[in-house]
Amino acid sequence: MSQTGQWVDTLKRCLKTRGITYRDVAHTLQLSEASVKRLFSEQSFSLKRLEQICRLMDLSISDLARMNDRRYSDHLTVLSPEQEAALADDPILLSYFYLLLRGWSVARITGRFDLSEPRQVRLLARLDRLGLIELQPGNRVRRLTARRIQWRRGGPVRRLYEREVKRAFLQDDFAGPASHFSFDSAELSEASARQIRRRLARLVREFDETAELDVDLAPADKRGFGLMVALRPWAYWNIVLDENAH
Incomplete structure (x- = not known):
């Protein structure tokens, strides 16, 4: 798919998730619904019209660009059974990995949680051995997975969520x-x-x-x-x- 096609596909997905129809877009652009469908089919948007559509979704063009980049560069990763089992067996390790996936730096984790430096080094080394991250000098981290993980249905992490996370969430x-x-x-x-x-x-x-x-x-x-x-x-x-x- 061309880059233009990716942008249009992401734009259509954003409209769909927000329940915005071609008719809504047509009203915003002051065009007929048929003309809007032709714009999407021909992938021919001026920047002004693209900005108008983004504003309809309460987004900026830069927001749409970031969503498009992440959508096509950061797909779902399915871990091996061994990787999932190791994470499920150590909730601290799983939580630490989750924060790294969400973009937390090691420095931010250190400032937020009472984890000693030796403990963090052990966690990072374990994730490195599991092939989930690449531990670099200065405790810098490079993810070896996508940001989003597809946990196995019926797998150890899903079972952990069923047993602990759902219960803790609903206690509030x-x-x-x-x-x-x-x-x-x-x-x-x-x-x-x-x-x-x-x-x-x-x-x-x-x-x-x-x-x-x-x-x-x-x-x-x-x-x-x-x-x-x-x-x-x-x-x-x-x-x-x-x-x-x-």
Whole structure:
């Protein structure tokens, strides 16, 4: 795919994740919907129109450029079973690796957490031996994986998340001003359930893309957030009545 094609593909993905249609773009550009479709098909955007579309998504052109670069230069990595097992067996090592993936420097980790220098050197050396990083002079690190890891379904890290992370995440009362919790149940047709699943997948993609945009922000301008999305066939009130019926 040409570089222009990559840009247009990234632009279309961003519009889709935000639920913005060709009709919305046409209204912004004051063109017909057919003309907008032709712009995308012919990949012929002026900078002015590209800027207008980015503004519609609450992005800048430089934001779009960063997203495009990361999308085509930083794909998912699937670790070997041995690498996953080593990380899952040592939650400290896994957490340290996660911070490196998120762009934390060794100096920033040192300033934030009470980890002695010898302990950090051991962690870095272990990650180096596992082939996950290249440890360079001065404790500088070069990642040997993509920023995003595809953990194996049913693998040791996924099991660790199921056992520890999900439990710890849901222990909070979600009462803080930066928190949000909603739960509801309803009877849905399969068609409606599919529609909800598509919308949830779009939300997750938008969360990931927004995080990519914020990677380059100063540490003081951001903090960690967790997003848990779940949907499954479940009818709690039916279960209660079934278990207590006489």
